[in-house]
Amino acid sequence: MTDPLHLAAFVQNSAVQTALWIGALAALLNGTIGVFTVLRQHSFAGHALGDSSSAGGAVAIFVGISALWGFLVMAWMAALAIAGLGLRRAQERDLATGVVLGATLGISALFLYLDVTTTQASGATVDVMFGSIFALAPQLRWPILLLVGTAVGIVLAFYRPLLLISADTDLARAAGLPVRRLELLYLLLLGGAAALSALSIGVILATTLLLGPAAAGLRLARKPWQSFLYAQGIALFAVFGGIYLAFASYYWSGGASWPVSFFVVVLILLCYLASAPFARQRPRHD
Template sequence: MHYLFAPGLLSSGPVRVALLVGTVVAITSGVTGVFTVIRGQSFAGHSLADVATTGGAGAFLVGVNQFWGFLAAGVAGAALMEAIGVQRRRGRDVATGVVLGGALGAAALFLYLGTQRTSVTGASFTILFGSMFVISPDTVPALIASGVVALLTVAVLARVLLLSSLSPELAAARGVRVRLAGAAYLIALAVSVSLSAVVIGAVLSTALLIGPAATALRVARGPARAMAASAAIGVAVTWLGVVLAYDSYYWPPHGHGWPVSFFVVVLVVLGYLLSYLPRPGGRPRAARRREAAHEAGHEAGHEAGHEAGREAGREAERDAACSPA
C-alpha cells in the first residue's frame, strides 16, 4: 500500500487543496467539454485558456488579483470570437485564430513589461504550465463559485445546445435562437476554461476539457451519460495524476517531483487511445457502422420540422454520442 500511496499523502495541505481544486475543475471541464467536442470548438476551448493567461499577465502588471484578469480576458476573448461571428466551422477556427494571435501578441508585451519591472523570468513558464501544488487556498471559494455558475449555465442550455449543435437548421425551425445559445455557451466555456487555467495552467486546462469528453463520447450512450462519464474520467485522471506526482518525489532524479500536468496529460491521452480498442462482447464494427448509416439515412429522409423534429433531434443526439466522427 505504501508503494502506491507514499506516506503522508492525504495529510499534506497542498495535496488536499490540489485534490479539491482538481475535482472541481475536472467536473466543470468534463461537463462543458462534452459540448465543446460535439460542437467542434476544441480550438476555441484551448485558445480561451491562452487568452485568459494574457489577462493573467496583464493583471500581474497592473497589480490586480490575477483571478479577475483571467476571467475578464477569457470572457472578452469569447465575446470577440462571437462578434467576428462566422458560423461555418472553418471560418470559426480562423476567427478564433485571429483573436488568439492578437492575444498572444499582447501576452508577449505584458510578459516583457513584467520582466522589465520585476525580473521574474519564470513567469511565462508558470503561466503556461501552472502548478497544482502551489494553489493558494484563498482562490478556492471563488473557483468553486464560478464552476457552479458555468455548470448551471450549461445545464440550463443543455437541451437547446444539443439540438442547435447537431442540427442548426432543425433548431432554427423550432424557434431556437441558435446564435444566442452559441454565444451564451461560449461565455460559459470561457468562465470554465479561464478558471481552470488560473489554477492548473493552460495546458492542463485543455487536456481536462477535451480528453475526458472525447473519451466519454466514444464509450457512453447518450449525452447525459456522456457528461457523467466525462466528469468521472476527469476526476479519476486528476486524482491518479496527483497521487503519481506525489509519489514521483521518490523516483529518479531524486528529490525532484515530476510535474502533475505530465501525468494527467499522459493518462488523458492513454484513456482516449484505449477507447479505440474493440470492446469485449461488443458488436463488430461493421455492424455498428451499417446501423449508423441506416439511421443517418433515415434521418436525412425525415419530413421537415414539426412533430418529427423532437424525435429526429433525439436520434441525432444518440448518433453523435455513439460516433463523434
C-alpha cells in the first residue's frame, strides 16, 4: 500500500515535477512517431538515431551546454546523413544507417573519454547512457514543449501522406506524393523523438520507449488513428510509472534509488506482452 507521506513527497518534489513534465512530452512524441517507425519497419533507424544522439550529448557536456541541444542536433545531423546516403531501397537504407551509426559512436566514445578525463563530469557516461531525468533543468520544459508541439502539429498536418509512405511507399509514389521529401521529414521527426527518449531514459534503452508502446498500440487498435492514442497512453503510463517507482525505490531499497529507465522498460515490456492476445484475435484483413 502506498505511504501517503511518500506520495506527498513525490508530488511536491521539484525534480519529480520536472521529470514528469519532460517525461510526458517525450512519451507523447515517441508514442506518435513510433507508430510510423513500426509500420515502416524502421526499427534499426530508430535505434541508430537514438545511439547517434549520444555523441551530441557527450559533446554538449564537454563544451558545457545543455545536453538537450547536443542530443537534438546530433540526431538531426544523423537523420540528414542517412537520408543523403540513400533511402531508395531497404539495403541502401540499412547500409547508410549502419555507416552513420558507426561514425557517431566513434565520436561519442572520444568525447565521453574526454568528459571523464579532462572535465569535472565524472558521471557523464552514466548520464548519457542511462539517462538523468531527475537532474534535468526546469528551464528545459518550455523548449521541449515547443519542440513536441511543433512535431505533433507537423504530424497532424501531414498525417495521411506520412501514414501512406509508412504503409506502402510504392503506392505513395504512384499517387504522386513527394516521397523523398516526406521520408526526410519523417527522419527528422524520428531524430527528435529518439533524442528526447535518450535524454529521458538514456541512450541504451531509448529505443524501447520509441518502439514498445507503438508495437503494443498497433496490436490493440482496430483503426490506424487508434494506434497513436494507444501508443501515447502506454508510453505515458510507462514513464509516469517508472518515475514513481524509481522515486519510491529510495524508501524500500535502503536509500539507493533504482534507475528510472529500468522501470520504464519493464512496464513497456509488460504492456507489450499483455497486448499479445489482441494481436492473435485480429482478423487477417486488418
